[in-house]
Amino acid sequence: MEQPTQLPLFPLQGDQPQNNSRDTHLKDFGTFKDSLKAPVHSWFRYPAGYSYKFVDYMFSENGLGTGRWVYDPFSGTGTTLVCAKSKGINAVGIEAHAFVHWVASVKLYWAFDYVRLYQDINALIRHGRQFVAETMKTADTTGVFPELVYKCYHPQTLKQLYLLREFITQTPMDDHLRQLLKLALTDSLRDAAAAGTGWPYIAPNKNTGDKPPKDAVQIFEETLKKMCGHLYTVGKDAAASEIQNILGDSRQRQAIADHQIDLALTSPPYLNNYDYADRTRLETYFWGITQTWKDITQQYRDKLIVAATTQIVRGQYVVADALARTILELDSRTYEQIQQSVQELSKRRLTKGGKKDYDLMVALYFNHILEVLKETYRVLVPNAKFYLVLGDSAPYGVHIPTEQIIAQLAQAIGFREREFLEFRKRGGKWKNNPQRHNIELREGVLILTK
Numbered sequence: 001m002e003q004p005t006q007l008p009l010f011p012l013q014g015d016q017p018q019n020n021s022r023d024t025h026l027k028d029f030g031t032f033k034d035s036l037k038a039p040v041h042s043w044f045r046y047p048a049g050y051s052y053k054f055v056d057y058m059f060s061e062n063g064l065g066t067g068r069w070v071y072d073p074f075s076g077t078g079t080t081l082v083c084a085k086s087k088g089i090n091a092v093g094i095e096a097h098a099f100v101h102w103v104a105s106v107k108l109y110w111a112f113d114y115v116r117l118y119q120d121i122n123a124l125i126r127h128g129r130q131f132v133a134e135t136m137k138t139a140d141t142t143g144v145f146p147e148l149v150y151k152c153y154h155p156q157t158l159k160q161l162y163l164l165r166e167f168i169t170q171t172p173m174d175d176h177l178r179q180l181l182k183l184a185l186t187d188s189l190r191d192a193a194a195a196g197t198g199w200p201y202i203a204p205n206k207n208t209g210d211k212p213p214k215d216a217v218q219i220f221e222e223t224l225k226k227m228c229g230h231l232y233t234v235g236k237d238a239a240a241s242e243i244q245n246i247l248g249d250s251r252q253r254q255a256i257a258d259h260q261i262d263l264a265l266t267s268p269p270y271l272n273n274y275d276y277a278d279r280t281r282l283e284t285y286f287w288g289i290t291q292t293w294k295d296i297t298q299q300y301r302d303k304l305i306v307a308a309t310t311q312i313v314r315g316q317y318v319v320a321d322a323l324a325r326t327i328l329e330l331d332s333r334t335y336e337q338i339q340q341s342v343q344e345l346s347k348r349r350l351t352k353g354g355k356k357d358y359d360l361m362v363a364l365y366f367n368h369i370l371e372v373l374k375e376t377y378r379v380l381v382p383n384a385k386f387y388l389v390l391g392d393s394a395p396y397g398v399h400i401p402t403e404q405i406i407a408q409l410a411q412a413i414g415f416r417e418r419e420f421l422e423f424r425k426r427g428g429k430w431k432n433n434p435q436r437h438n439i440e441l442r443e444g445v446l447i448l449t450k
């Protein structure tokens, strides 16, 4: 049997994130690219995430240090919270997707005794490898997973993954350690796949079955060792801070005092028909948390602000009334502006094969964003900034200037200044697709001041 290599006690210096200036990396601020290489941030590939460099940059631009408070109403896998924790800044993050929230919670636990962790992990890796080797011949994965999971893996690899899952869930160990192992296996799932499991969606048809099996045990071990090294890197000199990673709905009132927060920083779901609930399908199917589309809807989809047509049951709405009256009362011009797009989309959808509910998606999106803006306004200290990383969109060719509409709504509820800093243009890769609109889209940060 192949022996696992020992875990290095001290991580490589090359693992440390580099500090780059804003201008050099502006175009990547809205993407997860930099975070894929950074300690802890890289533990789960969540391209919906933004760059940790953006967060660090905004902390320093606003002079935010130890003892101050930051708020992220869409905290996802915890980029803002991890950045705050490493700088001793207090933070509150709200995330409504329970699996994504769990990822953040594992990324935020650094209180391991590093020497003990090193010993435990080496022992667990040894036992895990032995367990898989001994049970490989007799293990049977038939009927364990939903069909999609079988389509994504070579049967040999899936057996290894299944046995690792059993090993992690059944072996007695400290619970924080178990969560770390679970995340390491979660993050190994896409690397071990034979199918196209790159983001955003899984392409099981790309599993031709003619490639040799990948060694899932090896992938898992490497991931776990990397994570362990990162914990040492970040944990050794982080100042104490209070980090609240809350599973909740940022449209609702939070247990945060008025004027408690010095800076808010977030990236809301873009209005681009992206189904966040579907993003973790492979992972939640693998762990047996969900088995069907309906499970995913009930556990995740229904809890998120509307940004995709898959979240909408058309029969529940009257299109003309879908946009909230509160928007009309707050700012009738913005109401009219959104309502015109909603009406245009209601017409255009009838001429399209898919008849997508983009009209309702647009109306509901702004209803929901308004609630988040109000709650964020309440918790900020006067003069504090609220940064929102955003992109606009053009469903069925109707341009929705998301950043402009959100800025107008923000102003209507009391934010007094607004500015948009563009990171990059978007949508270029579909330029030659005749089915698509040719509206140039952009991504950047909307900066609001209370």
Ligand SMILES: C[S@@+](CC[C@H](N)C(=O)[O-])C[C@H]1O[C@@H](n2cnc3c(N)ncnc32)[C@H](O)[C@@H]1O
Pocket (backbone or CB within 6 Å): 046, 048, 049, 050, 073, 074, 075, 076, 077, 078, 079, 080, 094, 095, 096, 097, 100, 248, 249, 250, 251, 266, 267, 268, 269, 270, 276, 303, 304, 305
């Ligand atoms: C663009 S992502 C933010 C990712 C985050 N910056 C990170 O680094 O992982 C938007 C997130 O908002 C979450 N979300 C959607 N509706 C929500 C709600 N009502 N309350 C809290 N979070 C919500 C989604 O699940 C998603 O993870």
